[in-house]
Amino acid sequence: MTAYIIRRLMVLPIILIGVTLLIFAMLQVLGPVERSALYVRDIPHSESALDAIIKRYGLDDPFYKQYWSWLVGRTDPETGKTIGGVLRGDLGYSRTGREPVIDTLKRRIPMTMELAIWSMFPIVFIGIWLGIKAALNHNRWPDQLARVVAILGYSFPTFVFGLLVLLIFYAKLGWFPPGRLSTEFSQEVLKPGFVNYTKMISFDSLLNLRFDIFLDSLRHLILPVITLSYLSWALLLKVTRSSMLEALRQDYVTTARAKGLSEKVVVNRHVRKNALIPVATIAGATVAGLLNGVVITETIFNLPGIGSAAAAAALSLDVLTMLGFALFTAALFILVNLMVDIMYGVLDPRVRLE
Amino acid sequence: MSADAASSPVHLEDEYLDEQSRLEKLLGPEWARLLKGIVTNPLSVAGLIILSCFVLVALFAPILAPPINANWNTTLIPRDGFIAQPKPPGTPWERNKPETIPFWYGITGHDDWVHLFGTTSGQYDIFYGVVWGTRTALFVGSLVVTSSAIIGILIGATAGFYGGWVDEALMRLVEIFIAFPFLVAALILASILVPIFGRSIWPASIALIAFGWTGYARLLRGDILSTKERDYVQAAQASGARDIHLITRHILPNAIYPTLVVLSLDMGAIVLSFAALSFLGIGVQEGYADWGQIVSFARSWILTLDQNWYIIVFPGLALLLYGMGWNLVGDALRDILDPKMRGR
Numbered sequence: 001m002t003a004y005i006i007r008r009l010m011v012l013p014i015i016l017i018g019v020t021l022l023i024f025a026m027l028q029v030l031g032p033v034e035r036s037a038l039y040v041r042d043i044p045h046s047e048s049a050l051d052a053i054i055k056r057y058g059l060d061d062p063f064y065k066q067y068w069s070w071l072v073g074r075t076d077p078e079t080g081k082t083i084g085g086v087l088r089g090d091l092g093y094s095r096t097g098r099e100p101v102i103d104t105l106k107r108r109i110p111m112t113m114e115l116a117i118w119s120m121f122p123i124v125f126i127g128i129w130l131g132i133k134a135a136l137n138h139n140r141w142p143d144q145l146a147r148v149v150a151i152l153g154y155s156f157p158t159f160v161f162g163l164l165v166l167l168i169f170y171a172k173l174g175w176f177p178p179g180r181l182s183t184e185f186s187q188e189v190l191k192p193g194f195v196n197y198t199k200m201i202s203f204d205s206l207l208n209l210r211f212d213i214f215l216d217s218l219r220h221l222i223l224p225v226i227t228l229s230y231l232s233w234a235l236l237l238k239v240t241r242s243s244m245l246e247a248l249r250q251d252y253v254t255t256a257r258a259k260g261l262s263e264k265v266v267v268n269r270h271v272r273k274n275a276l277i278p279v280a281t282i283a284g285a286t287v288a289g290l291l292n293g294v295v296i297t298e299t300i301f302n303l304p305g306i307g308s309a310a311a312a313a314a315l316s317l318d319v320l321t322m323l324g325f326a327l328f329t330a331a332l333f334i335l336v337n338l339m340v341d342i343m344y345g346v347l348d349p350r351v352r353l354e
Numbered sequence: 355m356s357a358d359a360a361s362s363p364v365h366l367e368d369e370y371l372d373e374q375s376r377l378e379k380l381l382g383p384e385w386a387r388l389l390k391g392i393v394t395n396p397l398s399v400a401g402l403i404i405l406s407c408f409v410l411v412a413l414f415a416p417i418l419a420p421p422i423n424a425n426w427n428t429t430l431i432p433r434d435g436f437i438a439q440p441k442p443p444g445t446p447w448e449r450n451k452p453e454t455i456p457f458w459y460g461i462t463g464h465d466d467w468v469h470l471f472g473t474t475s476g477q478y479d480i481f482y483g484v485v486w487g488t489r490t491a492l493f494v495g496s497l498v499v500t501s502s503a504i505i506g507i508l509i510g511a512t513a514g515f516y517g518g519w520v521d522e523a524l525m526r527l528v529e530i531f532i533a534f535p536f537l538v539a540a541l542i543l544a545s546i547l548v549p550i551f552g553r554s555i556w557p558a559s560i561a562l563i564a565f566g567w568t569g570y571a572r573l574l575r576g577d578i579l580s581t582k583e584r585d586y587v588q589a590a591q592a593s594g595a596r597d598i599h600l601i602t603r604h605i606l607p608n609a610i611y612p613t614l615v616v617l618s619l620d621m622g623a624i625v626l627s628f629a630a631l632s633f634l635g636i637g638v639q640e641g642y643a644d645w646g647q648i649v650s651f652a653r654s655w656i657l658t659l660d661q662n663w664y665i666i667v668f669p670g671l672a673l674l675l676y677g678m679g680w681n682l683v684g685d686a687l688r689d690i691l692d693p694k695m696r697g698r
Binding site: 011014018030155157159160171291292300314317322334 | 656667682
C-alpha cells in the first residue's frame with residue numbers, strides 16, 4: 001500500500017509543473033504589449049511608458065525565463081523588491097475585482113464551497129439510491145424512470161435548466177428567489193452581533209442560532225443546488241446502476257442465494273458492498289462537474305462565488321483572474337483525484353498490485 | 355390459427371437470415387450487428403428520428419426561414435428595429451422582414467411575416483435564430499468532434515502501440531490536460547483567443563478541440579493495449595508486417611468501437627458546451643444564429659421571465675432535443691457494443 005501511494009505521489013510534481021506550464025503557455029498566446037496591459041492599472045500615456053512596463057516585468061524575455069519569473073517572481077530593476085511569483089501567492093491584480101486576484105479568490109471561495117457542500121446531499125442520496133433501486137428492479141418501472149432521469153440529466157444544458165427553474169419557481173410562483181439572502185436579512189449578517197465563523201451563511205446562521213436566517217438562506221440555495229447537481233445525479237445513477245447489475249450477476253451472489261439467504265441479506269451484505277467500489281472512482285468526475293457547473297450556476301443565480309467571478313473575468317478578458325481560477329481548480333482537482341486513487345487502492349486490493 | 359400463420363414464422367426467419375448474411379457480407383459481422391442494433395433498439399430509433407429532424411431543418415433552413423434578401427449573411431439573425439423590450443410570439447414583423455413568403459406559411463394562420471417565436475431584446479427574430487442555429491450546431495459539433503477525435507486517435511494509437519517511454523510521456527501530457535475541468539479550461543482558452551480570432555465560432559471551437567481530445571486518446575490507448583496482445587496481431591507482426599500496416603489494418607479496426615460510443619455522445623455534449631460558452635458571452639457576436647447566444651438574452655430579463663419565457667423555451671428546447679438525440683443513439687451503441695449485454 002505504501003509503495004502504491006508513493007508511486008502516485010511521485011507523478012504529482014510532474015503534473016503540477018505541467019499544469020503551470022500549460023497555464024503559462026495560454027498566457028503566451030497574447031503578445032508582450034497585450035500582456036503588459038494585464039499589469040497596468042493606469043493607462044500609460046506614451047509608448048515609452050509601455051516599453052518600461054514590458055522591461056520591468058520582463059515580458060519580452062525568452063519563454064523559460066518568463067516562466068520562471070512568473071512562477072517565483074523577479075527582482076524589480078528599479079526598487080530591488082521582488083515582484084510577482086505565483087508560488088509566493090502573487091497571482092496578479094484582478095481588473096474586474098479591483099483587488100489582488102488572491103483576495104478575490106479568498107473572499108469568494110466560501111460561497112462556492114457552501115454551494116458544493118449542499119449539492120453533495122442530493123448527489124449522493126438521489127444518485128446512489130435511485131441507481132440501486134433501478135438495478136434491483138431491472139427493466140421494471142423504477143429502472144425505466146432512472147433511465148429517463150439519466151438521459152434527461154445528460155441532455156439538459158445547465159444554463160437552460162437554471163433559467164427554466166427560475167422562470168417557474170421565481171418569476172411565476174415566487175417561491176425561491178435568486179441571490180444569497182433576502183434584503184431584510186442581508187443587513188443582519190453584517191451586524192457585529194452576527195459572527196462569521198465559516199463565511200458560509202447557511203452554516204454561520206446555525207452557529208449563531210438564527211434559524212430565520214438559516215431558513216432564508218436555504219430558500220435561496222435550493223434552486224442553485226439542484227441546477228448545479230442534477231448532472232452529477234445522472235452520472236452517479238448510471239454508474240451505480242451498471243455496477244450493481246454487474247455485481248448481481250457474480251457467482252458469489254448466486255452462491256449466497258443458493259445457500260438460502262434472504263434477498264435483503266444478499267443485497268446488503270454481498271452485492272452493495274462490492275458494487276459501490278467503482279462508484280467511489282467517479283468522485284473525481286463529480287468534483288469536475290461541480291467546478292464546471294459553478295461558473296454557469298453562480299452567474300444565473302447571481303451568487304458571489306469564484307465561478308461567477310471567472311465568468312465575469314472571461315467576459316472582460318481579465319486574464320489574470322481567470323488564470324488564478326484555473327490554477328485553483330486544477331490544484332483542487334488534482335488533489336481530489338489523488339485522494340480517489342488512494343481510496344480506490346484501499347478499497348480494491350487488486351489495484352495496488354498492478 | 356390457420357396453417358398459413360403457422361408456417362409463416364419459419365419463412366420469415368429464412369428471409370431474415372438471408373437479409374442478415376447479405377448485410378454481413380457487405381459490412382462485416384461487427385458493423386452489421388451495430389447497424390441492426392441501432393435500427394431495432396427503440397431508444398436509438400427515437401434518437402435517430404430526432405436527429406434526422408434536425409438535419410432536415412438544417413437542409414431546408416432557406417425555405418423555413420428565408421434570409422431577408424439574396425445577399426444576406428445567413429449566420430446573422432435579422433432584426434426588427436432596436437427596441438430593448440422583447441416581443442411575444444405572433445407580433446407582426448415591421449422592419450427588415452424577408453422579401454418572400456414561403457408556401458407553408460399558411461399553416462401558421464398569418465398572411466404576412468410575424469415573429470413566430472417572438473423576438474429577443476434588440477428585436478432579433480428567435481424563429482430565424484433557432485432554424486439557422488441548427489446549421490451552427492451541426493457544423494460546430496462535427497468540426498470539434500472530428501478534430502478532437504483525430505488528434506486523440508493519433509496520440510492514443512501512438513502511445514498504445516509503442517508503449518514504453520513514448521506511452522509514459524504522452525499519458526503524462528494527457529494527465530496535465532485533464533487536470534482542468536473541461537468547461538473551465540475551454541472558457542479560459544476561448545476568452546484568450548477572442549482578441550486574436552475576433553468574435554466568431556472559432557475561439558470557442560478551438561478551445562473545445564484543445565481540451566476535448568484527451569478522452570479519445572485515453573480510450574483508444576487502452577483498447578490498443580489489449581488488442582495488440584491478440585494472436586492475430588502477433589501473427590501479422592511475426593510475418594513481417596510493418597507498423598503502419600499493423601495499426602491501420604489489424605489493430606485500429608478492432609479497437610475503434612468504444613470510440614464510436616464516445617464520438618456519438620460527444621456530438622451532443624460538445625454542442626451543449628459550445629452553447630454554454632456562447633451563453634456566458636464568450637465566442638460568437640450578438641445576433642449570430644446560435645442557440646446559446648439567443649438564450650443569453652434572457653439574462654437581462656430574469657425578473658420577468660414569466661412574460662419573456664419564449665427567449666429561453668424555444669432555443670432551450672432545441673438544445674435539449676439535440677443533446678437527447680445524440681445521447682439516445684450513444685447509449686444504444688454502448689449497449690450494442692458491450693459484450694456483457696450480448697444476447698440480452
